[in-house]
């Protein structure tokens with residue numbers, strides 16, 4: 001349980017980090033909070049030849065309110081998101097989920113950018129950012145580009161990041177007025193990775209008819225699973241229990257792809273997805289109706 | 293891929309004492325504390341972040357020492373269980389664990405004491421639910437947790453009484 005030897009760099013500017021990354025390419029790994037990478041190195045599942053520690057680069061950790069949303073720096077620790085009043089006000093879905101992610105000691109170190117770049121399909125932030133239609137700024141020596149969450153998560157631990165790129169920040173749009181949100185998940189032990197989960201957002205018009213809905217599942221596929229058909233089905237409908245049941249049925253039977261493992265069978269995960277989806281939509285609807 | 297022999301000069305303050313060592317970058321903070329400077333109070337259980345036995349404070353915040361490389365503590369301050377109190381003068385948290393029987397074999401205890409010490413600084417008057425949340429990242433195979441929760445709440449009282 002000891003990591004293989006590696007060459008260690010601790011650049012103090014983003015430019016230096018990017019130039020190291022360009023130089024070492026596939027041999028290098030970025031070290032952010034280390035809460036996913038170091039366990040993998042301890043197990044020697046990961047054996048990067050070069051480690052580029054970005055913890056000493058100032059100005060990569062911030063949560064700023066902006067026109068239409070909130071901008072989150074890659075090195076923002078989970079703990080900072082957990083206690084941020086700006087996050088609470090502008091991205092309550094993320095704010096309220098933070099305490100569910102791992103344990104206090106892990107949240108001290110784990111980062112926003114690290115969780116997204118790691119792209120564990122059981123992690124919350126990839127699903128939440130997909131639900132909220134966030135986008136990420138990827139930078140390299142070649143330049144920068146913004147990639148929407150829906151095009152960022154490509155598969156199991158696989159993202160749109162090229163080997164010379166760093167995820168520098170994310171922009172999370174604020175939900176419109178009369179919107180509600182919810183994250184529902186089931187874990188074997190509180191704070192563990194979820195067996196199955198779902199995030200929902202809904203926006204209602206003045207007659208409580210659903211204008212927009214978004215359902216994204218976690219831990220039941222190789223990436224955040226956006227249930228597009230179920231989400232679309234809800235548009236233009238009042239969110240009655242029948243409508244909610246139909247959407248949950250469609251999403252959980254046709255739009256997810258759960259796997260079997262020692263913790264749960266695929267069938268059980270599908271069952272959980274169905275039940276959790278109904279709960280999430282109910283709660284999101286109630287929250288939306290609670291707003292004027 | 294060629295193995296590297298890189299060594300790094302590390303200067304770090306642990307429990308108020310400055311240490312300088314030349315180490316390989318791959319050395320985990322937990323191993324540095326135990327093997328390089330002989331502070332074996334920090335225990336190592338799982339080495340992948342799950343059990344919490346290795347929890348220490350970095351700049352007063354709880355971290356897993358098995359998930360950090362020692363070189364990352366350059367210029368920082370680390371507090372281990374040895375830094376909380378002495379045999380003659382236990383810290384309020386240590387004293388509370390003693391009085392409330394918050395431990396049996398003691399393997400999980402150093403990680404819990406450091407974590408709870410930091411927790412009570414930010415949350416001096418926790419509810420039972422908050423106390424349970426605070427220790428959610430620390431596995432104990434002996435106590436069944438009830439006495440640990442009692443000890444956390446007692447520690448809060450002791451600290452308040454002490455002002």
Ligand SMILES: Cc1cc2nc3c(=O)[nH]c(=O)nc-3n(C[C@H](O)[C@H](O)[C@H](O)COP(=O)(O)OP(=O)(O)OC[C@H]3O[C@@H](n4cnc5c(N)ncnc54)[C@H](O)[C@@H]3O)c2cc1C
Pocket residue numbers: 029030031032033034035036037038039074100101102103106109110111112113114115116117118122123124125161165166167168191192193194340341342
């Ligand atoms: C015991 C335990 C329980 C956990 N439970 C949960 C949980 O319930 N839910 C959950 O979501 N997570 C959980 N986690 C994971 C935790 O949230 C991690 O912190 C997070 O997934 C990774 O973030 P990090 O900053 O630690 O990244 P690191 O471990 O440093 O990096 C992860 C990967 O991303 C790459 N990377 C990191 N930052 C960047 C960047 N800015 N640009 C490009 N690449 C980058 C690294 O090269 C590496 O490949 C848990 C972790 C532990 C140890």
Ligand code: FES
Pocket residue numbers: 335336337338339340341342343344345346347356357358359
């Ligand atoms: S040894 Fe570090 S968490 Fe188990």
Ligand code: FES
Pocket residue numbers: 394395396397398399400401431432433434435
């Ligand atoms: S007292 Fe034995 S593991 Fe906690």
